[in-house]
Amino acid sequence: SGGELYGDVTTGYGPECFAIEGKPNAYPYELEIHYYSRGPMGYGMGQLEVLEHDGEGHLTFEERPYVVMEDGAYVKLGTVAD
Numbered sequence: 001s002g003g004e005l006y007g008d009v010t011t012g013y014g015p016e017c018f019a020i021e022g023k024p025n026a027y028p029y030e031l032e033i034h035y036y037s038r039g040p041m042g043y044g045m046g047q048l049e050v051l052e053h054d055g056e057g058h059l060t061f062e063e064r065p066y067v068v069m070e071d072g073a074y075v076k077l078g079t080v081a082d
Contacts, residue, residue: 002021003019006018031078033048035068037072045066045067064078
């Protein structure tokens with residue numbers, strides 16, 4: 001995919017970042033989170049944010065919230081297409 005995960009935080013609130021330098025070349029990108037640990041509340045929640053920059057100064061943002069009820073959960077959050 002040509003991307004890189006920055007700051008794989010498993011002991012707090014993050015944030016974590018997966019970034020692709022330059023032009024993406026592996027569309028479609030399947031988005032999935034791995035929620036490490038829910039903590040004392042019994043559930044975990046967060047939000048995956050997709051930020052796209054077109055290289056010409058234009059940004060687009062998309063938010064994909066989630067709630068998990070078990071430690072180590074994997075949640076599929078859709079795709080990003082060209």
